[in-house]
Amino acid sequence: EVQLVESGRGLIQPGGSLRLSCAASGFTVSSIYMNWVRQAPGTGLEWVSLITSGGSPYYAESVKGRFTISRDNSKNTVYLQMNSLRAEDTAVYYCNAHGGDAFDFWGQGTPVTVSS
Amino acid sequence: QSVLTQPPSASGTPGQRVIISCSGSGSNIGRNYVYWYQQIPGTAPQLLVYRNDQRPSGVPDRFSGSKSGTSASLAISGLRSEDEADYYCAAWDDSLSGRVFGGGTKLTVL
Numbered sequence: 001e002v003q004l005v006e007s008g009r010g011l012i013q014p015g016g017s018l019r020l021s022c023a024a025s026g027f028t029v030s031s032i033y034m035n036w037v038r039q040a041p042g043t044g045l046e047w048v049s050l051i052t053s054g055g056s057p058y059y060a061e062s063v064k065g066r067f068t069i070s071r072d073n074s075k076n077t078v079y080l081q082m083n084s085l086r087a088e089d090t091a092v093y094y095c096n097a098h099g100g101d102a103f104d105f106w107g108q109g110t111p112v113t114v115s116s
Numbered sequence: 117q118s119v120l121t122q123p124p125s126a127s128g129t130p131g132q133r134v135i136i137s138c139s140g141s142g143s144n145i146g147r148n149y150v151y152w153y154q155q156i157p158g159t160a161p162q163l164l165v166y167r168n169d170q171r172p173s174g175v176p177d178r179f180s181g182s183k184s185g186t187s188a189s190l191a192i193s194g195l196r197s198e199d200e201a202d203y204y205c206a207a208w209d210d211s212l213s214g215r216v217f218g219g220g221t222k223l224t225v226l
Contacts, residue, residue: 037215044118045161045217045220046217047206047215047216047217050215058213061214094160094161100167101170102163104163104166106160106161106162107160109160
C-alpha cells in the first residue's frame with residue numbers, strides 16, 4: 001500500500017527555517033517525481049517544488065533561492081528545507097508522488113505557520 | 117492569479133451534468149497533459165483524471181476529461197451530493213519549468 005507521511009509542522013518566526021519530511025512506503029521515491037504542493041488558508045493549490053527521478057530539482061518562482069528539495073534514498077524520504085520564511089509561506093504543505101499516469105498519491109499535509 | 121483559469125464556482129442539481137473549464141496557454145495545456153483533482157475541504161486532493169481524459173481505477177465513469185488546444189474541461193454527469201467539493205486542473209508549464217494549477221472551482225450540489 002502506498003503511503004506518504006509528512007512531518008515537520010511548526011510555528012516559525014519570519015526569517016526562520018524549517019525542514020519538512022515526507023516518508024514514503026509502498027514505492028521508491030527515487031523512481032518517480034516527488035512534488036511539494038502547498039495550500040494557504042482559504043485558497044487553492046500552489047505547486048512549490050519537484051525532484052525528478054533523476055534527481056533534478058525545480059522550484060516555483062516564489063520560493064526559488066529560499067527552499068531546497070532533496071531526498072534520501074536509503075530512508076525513502078523526501079525533504080523540503082525552507083529558509084528565510086515569510087508570512088506568505090503560511091500554508092498546509094502536501095507531499096505528492098506523481099508518476100504522470102494513474103500513479104498519483106498525496107500525504108495528509110502538514111501545517112506551517114510563519115508568524116511573530 | 118493562477119496560470120490556469122477556472123471559474124470560481126459551479127452548481128447543479130442532483131442528476132444534472134456540470135462542466136468545469138480550465139483555460140491555459142501554449143506553454144502548458146497546449147503542449148502537456150492535463151490532470152484533474154477533487155478536494156474535499158480539510159483533506160488532501162485526489163486524482164480524478166490523468167493525461168487529459170484517462171480515469172484511474174475507482175473513479176466513476178460519471179467523471180470525464182477532455183482537452184482541445186489550450187483548454188480543458190471536466191464533465192460530471194449524474195451529479196450526486198457527494199460530488200460537492202473543490203476541483204482543480206493542473207499541467208506542466210514549459211516556460212515556467214514548473215507545475216501549474218488552476219485556481220479551483222467550488223462545486224455546489226443544490
